[in-house]
Amino acid sequence: GAGVSQSPRYKVAKRGQDVALRCDPISGHVSLFWYQQALGQGPEFLTYFQNEAQLDKSGLPSDRFFAERPEGSVSTLKIQRTQQEDSAVYLCASSQSGQGARGELFFGEGSRLTVL
Amino acid sequence: GESVGLHLPTLSVQEGDNSIINCAYSNSASDYFIWYKQESGKGPQFIIDIRSNMDKRQGQRVTVLLNKTVKHLSLQIAATQPGDSAVYFCAENISNRDDKIIFGKGTRLHILP
Numbered sequence: 144g145a146g147v148s149q150s151p152r153y154k155v156a157k158r159g160q161d162v163a164l165r166c167d168p169i170s171g172h173v174s175l176f177w178y179q180q181a182l183g184q185g186p187e188f189l190t191y192f193q194n195e196a197q198l199d200k201s202g203l204p205s206d207r208f209f210a211e212r213p214e215g216s217v218s219t220l221k222i223q224r225t226q227q228e229d230s231a232v233y234l235c236a237s238s239q240s241g242q243g244a245r246g247e248l249f250f251g252e253g254s255r256l257t258v259l
Numbered sequence: 260g261e262s263v264g265l266h267l268p269t270l271s272v273q274e275g276d277n278s279i280i281n282c283a284y285s286n287s288a289s290d291y292f293i294w295y296k297q298e299s300g301k302g303p304q305f306i307i308d309i310r311s312n313m314d315k316r317q318g319q320r321v322t323v324l325l326n327k328t329v330k331h332l333s334l335q336i337a338a339t340q341p342g343d344s345a346v347y348f349c350a351e352n353i354s355n356r357d358d359k360i361i362f363g364k365g366t367r368l369h370i371l372p
Contacts, residue, residue: 174358176359176360184365185348185364185365186348188360191358199359201359236302236303247305248303248360250303
């Protein structure tokens with residue numbers, strides 16, 4: 144596609160529900176990042192993939208968060224047993240470069256998660 | 260620790276004037292810096308980057324200045340336009356350590372008519 148596509152754009156979940164957020168990166172992009180952005184804050188790093196390999200997951204806030212990119216293209220961020228503090232915009236970004244953050248990152252529009 | 264912060268959370272500039280957005284970073288090991296623009300409801304958009312072996316880099320209507328001595332980064336936008344209204348983030352990366360970009364809190368830029 145022309146850009147990074149994320150779905151759903153908006154998700155409302157009841158506390159305790161599981162959610163899955165999808166990211167379609169730009170075709171051929173090697174690196175894929177997930178960020179969490181709370182209201183009025185800058186994006187916070189969650190995890191990073193190079194192709195299908197998850198090279199860094201140091202930003203995942205708890206073991207309720209899980210990300211995968213099994214074929215090195217589409218990625219899914221799963222949050223189990225959602226809590227109110229999980230409410231945020233989840234941003235996905237991809238880069239053509241295999242140098243991680245050192246290539247230009249292209250961000251999707253994000254998935255806004257609201258946990259009631 | 261690793262942190263990227265900004266001096267001013269909100270900046271208002273008259274249309275046509277130049278604007279300067281400032282950023283301080285604390286990690287002297289950071290060697291790659293990026294400015295992003297984020298409009299409401301959208302993801303951040305890359306504006307310009309600079310590596311630590313440079314102190315200035317220019318793009319179209321934008322200039323980034325890096326002062327490693329005082330660990331300060333700035334973004335200058337010339338002849339501001341209404342479309343420049345957005346939140347601007349500076350971000351940093353540390354080479355040979357990891358691939359993640361660390362974002363600051365952001366500055367909201369208002370362009371006044």
